[in-house]
Amino acid sequence: MADVARLAGVSAQTVSRVSNGEPNVVDTTRETVLRAMAELGYRPNSAARALKRGAFRAIxxxxxxxxxxxxxxxxEGIVASAAAQDHAVTLIPVDAPTQDAVRGAFTRAGELAVDAVIAIMETHLVGDAPAFFPPGVKVVVADSDDAGDRHPVVDTDQRAGARAAVEHLLGLGHATVHHVAGPEHSYAAQRRRDAWRATLEAAGRPVPGVLHGDWSPESGYALGLRLAEDPSCTAVFAANDQMALGILRAMHDRGRRVPDEVSVVGFDDVPEAASFIPPLTTIRQDFEQIGALCVERVLGQVRGDGPATGTTLVPTELVVRESTAPHRG
Incomplete structure (x- = not known):
């Protein structure tokens, strides 16, 4: 910094202000300092800057x-939003859904010098214990249980999305809707399953037995083969697009035409969904918005002007393609 100051003919304090992006520097002086930085190959010491301002600009x-x-x-949404606000992202994997593993992850977060934590808690912990979040840590929870009374939570409106999928199929004249759910330990799968059942019950329709997959196309295929053998099955709501892909293949292999004989709806709207055969009707989630809200909420806590509790639900959208059609029975 002293070398830059000498070359630019300014004080070290002026170099510091330019380096930190502070506004109280004359434009011509700023340009002179920036040219000197470039000529000397100067790079600010991020660790020193973090210690000085008490923030690491990392999540x-x-x-x-x-x-x-x-x-x-x-x-992806979190990384993009954080980068737009000049923050880095440090990924901290948890190797098991246990209280001790979550506690260890927060310990590593402290060692890795981050200002706040976004926890993607998509699964129940062993024993259904609430996740351990150390007191005083700035944290936002994504895809979690109903923890909005303890921490800010950001999630897709899973129930509304599942309800829209079932109502779409009932509106096409199907007597009921079979459901291939996600894993039983998943919060998202649980919400989608509960909304599927509640929507059928509210419409006075029979509720078929639920089938649980593991989010993979392979599990969707195995369960789709079972559904293909049931002639009363004319509509299927899969809890994600990957399992829906497996179901489409199973119906094809068993000679049941989609959508002529069986209509199929997925959930997520993955980029490939429009290229499935047939193109998949599905529920679109706005993952970019979820990531942006997570970053907004957690940085609000860091600044001291954001909410400490409360749940934000991001709306879903029904995307109708060619895998659903009116019932022809």
């Missing part, structure tokens, strides 16, 4: 897995 993201579409796309 930790705790997650159990990146194997699911929802987690990956939520993380």
């Amino acid at each position: 930790g993201v705790i997650t159990f897995t990146l194997a699911t579409t929802g987690n990956v796309r939520t993380l």
Whole structure:
């Protein structure tokens, strides 16, 4: 910094102000300092700057897995929004859904020098215990249980999305809707399953037995084969697009035409959904908005002007394509 100051003919304090992006520097002086920085190859010491201002401009993201579409796309939204606000993201994986593992992740977050944490808590902990969040930590929870009374929570409106899927199929004249749910330990799968059942009950329709997959196309295919053998099955709501893809293949392999004989709806609207055969009717989630809201809420806590509790639900959208059609029975 002293070398830059000598070359630019200014004080070290002026170099510091330019380096930190402070506004109280004359434009011509700022340009002179920036040219001197470029000529000397000067780079600010981020660690020293963090110690001086007491902030690291980094957000930790705790997650159990990146194997699911929802987690990956939520993380993409978080990274994009954080970068737009000049913050880095540090990924902190949790190797097991246990209280000790979550506690260890928060310990690592402290060691990695982050200002706040976004926890993507998509699964129940063993024993259904509430997740451990150390007191005083700035934290926002994504895709979680109903923890809005304890922490800010950001989630897709899972119930509204599932309800829209079922109502769409009933509106096409199907007597009922079968459901291929996600894993029983998943909060999102639980909400979608509960809304599917409640929507059928509210419409006075029979509620078929629920089938649980693991989010993968393989599980959707295995369960789709079972549904294909049931002639009364004319409509299926899959809890995600990947399982819906497996169901489409199972129906094809068993000679049941989609949508002529069976209508199928997914959830997520993955980029490939429009290229499925047939193109998949699905529920679109706005993962970019979820990520942006997570960053907004957690940085609000860092600044001291954001809410400490409360749940924000991001709306979903029914996207109708060619995998659903009126019932022809």
